[in-house]
Amino acid sequence: MSEFIKLENVTFDYSAEEQNGQHHEAIKNLSLSIEKGSFVAIIGHNGSGKSTLAKLFNGILVPTNGRVTVDGMDTSNEDLIFDVRRRVGMVFQNPDNQIVATTVEEDVAFAPENLGVEPSEIRHRVDQALESVKMSEYKEHSPSQLSGGQKQRVAIAGIIAMQPECIIFDESTAMLDPQGRKEVLETILKLKERGMTVILITHYMNEAVNADRVVVMNGGSIEMDGNPREVFSQVEKLREIELDVPQVTDLAYRLRRDGFELPEGLLFEEETIGALMKLFERGK
């Protein structure tokens, strides 16, 4: 796997943007690289800098110090900014505030139109993108007729139509009901299967367990970085920075603390049930 997004000693200071003199470093001397085709979850409590980090990945924000490169292109180079943004798409939290057009298909066409793609090719891409998020039958609907989960899938299709190599989900499930969250997460997992690089910024630990790698942010720097099992087995450390662990991990952690022999780092319901059943059998 090759490096796709690379951050080298990146610092981002909002005061440089707002010029009110007050220093507020949202990101402090952070280095990180994201491999092509990987699925990285970034977690952290509010104000930990995770959304700022997301905006640095595609040049919406440019680092105050340090360097961000996407596929070798520096995001601070204004001549390359559209090449960067085309490769790294971003889906936001509020589904309403990222849909520009008044019908689903016109909205999905927005990015390719901006990129100057041929009309027949746009049509092709739009149909494909809607197909991949299972929204084809709604293509002539107005966004206001859709549910939150459906709107968010349209927003994802709008990014897919740009044919990016990486999609960042900036808390894209936070405003959805459980059903909508499930729909969006399924779409994300499918994208990852097809080789898309996925960066998932989330509050929900149950979503983060699906990733190949979990990066824990705290106070503008990386607190932990590893595969989900490594990260979530450190329950106390996560608690210290006001983060939760997945429900089943928490259950297993408490049981183990009370002397039950359970393996560390359980993440999924099925495996936890399996482990508990084994324990139960032995107990009998």
Add this chain to the structure above:
Amino acid sequence: MLKDITLGQYFSGDSALHRLDPRTKIILVLIYVVTVFLAKNLFSLTFLLVTAIVLVALSGISAKIVLRSIKPVMILIIFTAVINIFLTTSTDAPLINWGVIKIYKQGIVNAVFMIVRILSLIIGSSVLLTYTTSPITLTDGIERLLKPLKKLHVPVHDFAMMMTIALRFIPTLLEETDKIISAQKARGAGFDSKGLVNKAKAFLPILIPLFVSAFRRADELAVAMECRCYRGDEGRTRMRVLKYSSKDAVAFAFSVLFILVVVLLNGISTALAI
């Protein structure tokens, strides 16, 4: 309560009117509006009304929806009618004479004419344009029609984009207004106060949150648009390419016929005179 507004709403479909080029429809509406004011007697006005009804039939939109769109302008219609009935004076004997209030035949005729004019204006133009043209195609049409102005440095694309976004957010903001109203009611705010000043005051707790949220939305939308490589109309293509077809030629032919008929019917009046 705010969802009843259908004026300026698009109904998807595949009728003859839906398939016309938006530029054609914009020009046709302009012609139609001018002609509505050209019509000045019973015959031409009846013809207008018939045309409006034919347009509704052509659009495939149910009459119920069309009638619902008239509701918001009902007050205007009634007001105009009343003004015409009571304020028209003429030389012949009044029909009703209650001292100060005199009602003439001419006043009633004027009122009826005005009602027919407004009705055919609203029905015709909404069916011809807003109901059968998706707002984005509409703005597209306007953008293309105004393209020559670009040479004079008029930011045609930017205006079109602004309009698209406005149209996109009307339902969203309406929904939000409803929510805010409920939220403020839950906190004991009353919206049924009497008097203009009090009414305006009562609306402040709605307007302020609505504005704050609209600005936040605008900010987020701008970032989302940047993420999707928006950079004005520089090098921008469109998925839908507008092309005039034979249908548009037929539509133009009909509109010429329409003007001719109205002018001709206007001529009859001088012969028959009501």
